[in-house]
Amino acid sequence: MKTTKVFGFLILLLAVNFTFAQDELQITEKDSIVQSSWIVGVGFNAVDDSGNVFDGIFNVGQEWNIVPFPSRVSIGRYFKNGLGIEAIGTYNKYKSGNIIDATVILEDINYFGLDARLTYDLNQIIGQTGWFDPYIGIGAGYTDANNLGRGTYNAVVGFRTWFSDRWGLDFNSSGKWAMSQGDGASNHIQHAAGVVYQFGIEKGLSKRGEEKLELLAAIEKEKQRQMDSINEVNRLRDEALLAERLEKQKKEDALAAAEKAKLDALNKKKDELRLRIENLGYVYFDLNSSVIKGKSKTILDSLSLIMEEIPTLKLTITSHTDSRGAANYNDWLSQRRVDKTKDYLLSKGISEDKLVTEAYGERMLLNECDDNTYCPEEKHAVNRRSEFVIIEF
Missing domain, CATH: 2.40.160.20 (Porin)
Known part of the structure; x- marks a missing residue:
């Protein structure tokens, strides 16, 4: 019985020493x-x-x-x-x-x-x-x-x-x-x-810290040796997985290239269409007027032909005024202008679901001619317009 107690005490002492040693193998502030x-x-x-x-x-x-x-x-x-x-x-x-x-x-x-x-x-x-x-x-x-x-x-x-x-x-x-x-x-x-x-x-x-550091380095070296052995076992498996991933990546790259080419072609077509519409110019209005006249009718006629050519084309029509007059009045006038622009296109057979309208009044001037700046008539005229923005095609 006495021998058993002594043996148990020794085991406990070894366990405590081992735990202490584990704790000691850390570089601390001490x-x-x-x-x-x-x-x-x-x-x-x-x-x-x-x-x-x-x-x-x-x-x-x-x-x-x-x-x-x-x-x-x-x-x-x-x-x-x-x-x-x-x-x-x-x-x-x-x-x-x-x-x-x-x-x-x-x-x-x-x-x-x-x-x-x-x-x-x-x-x-x-x-x-x-x-x-x-x-x-x-x-x-x-x-x-x-x-x-x-x-x-x-x-x-x-x-x-x-x-x-x-x-x-x-x-x-x-x-x-x-x-x-x-x-x-x-x-x-x-x-x-x-x-x-x-x-x-x-x-x-300290000297004790340096000794700990050397011991930790030796432990790390042994861990690295074991890891190298494990890595060697895994290397062939990784090579096989890599070959599989490369083949999969090759197919994905081919699909991505095809998708990119398709998207590039679509963007090119959109840019060309946007340029055609921009080249037509804006629809301009006289002061305090929403009547579509002369050259503006020609622009809308050409725009309607483009929309007939491309049945999927949808546009946003935005109309604007110059800065003269009250802001509420200009909001009303720009709404009249955008409605007149839309009505003209509808009269040319363009479907109403192809057109969206937005009226901005004097809030989107193209130049410096605001309420605080004097400008001649020709500069104010630049702001009295309807524009066209592609939604989809």
């Missing part, structure tokens, strides 16, 4: 890390003038100098290879009674520092943690302390901890050695803590 960026920081600094990290490090009241407001700004560029270049400005104030440059000062003295340093991300050696970035660095700068300017050689150790890809905290301590101690300038230590913000981010995969 596998993505910031590889290069700009970082700006704002925070506080504390100056320990003892010059020795082990001498009075916790003697904050007597040896640490701090101001109660943000006193440090920084900006830096950090690269994929782990190197970073950073510029830092700091302000502080030595308190009266503290020891500065081995001397007890008798009044508050301002402290200014401007430093540049080269850092190296230790995660390049110990591996990416995703949220913890320890670093070391060296640099140089200029410090005005105890009213005495001095160049300094600097060394720094610190770390950043990140809450997101952009926001984090920075904690570091820098040893600052005076380049020249001839004027009494001594060494000191500067501690700092502050908020940092990243921008201009370039991201890439």
Whole structure:
């Protein structure tokens, strides 16, 4: 009974591990890390003038100098290879009674520092943690302390901890050695803590992410090998289906070509007929008249002959006026004109079901002669017309 329980537990453990492994084989946001960026920081600094990290490090009241407001700004560029270049400005104030440059000062003295340093991300050696970035660095700068300017050689150790890809905290301590101690300038230590913000981010995969990517590539390669085998089996079947489709397409293309030729011939015939009707011209009317006269009768006579020649021809007759007169009157007049045009064709024996009429009044002028434009009579005359549009033939 005990053996059975152990065996069951092992099976369950293997199943859980398998499921976990399946879930792990996915590139997620956790596998993505910031590889290069700009970082700006704002925070506080504390100056320990003892010059020795082990001498009075916790003697904050007597040896640490701090101001109660943000006193440090920084900006830096950090690269994929782990190197970073950073510029830092700091302000502080030595308190009266503290020891500065081995001397007890008798009044508050301002402290200014401007430093540049080269850092190296230790995660390049110990591996990416995703949220913890320890670093070391060296640099140089200029410090005005105890009213005495001095160049300094600097060394720094610190770390950043990140809450997101952009926001984090920075904690570091820098040893600052005076380049020249001839004027009494001594060494000191500067501690700092502050908020940092990243921008201009370039991201890439962590080492673990790259391993996942390689494994996924291997799995994909095996899947491709299997698919190639399946594809080879299906190839001959696909070739046979393709030949069948090509034969069917050939027949469809022949039918489509024949249909196109038929349609082209029909369109050509329609274009020729439309041109014949257009060449007859429009039926024109005198001002305020719907009487068909002279040349217009000749046009309608020719049109009736075309319609007798082509019994299937159906037309729309549209009649129009010029812009002079009231719009309601022009609507009535165009209706009179279209009716007169139709009646004339009916008198020539054209069947009424071959004709459709539309009256547009002054709404479809052929030129600029509207109510707001002066035009001579010959231009107005262009708009007093009946037109003919093919419906079917």
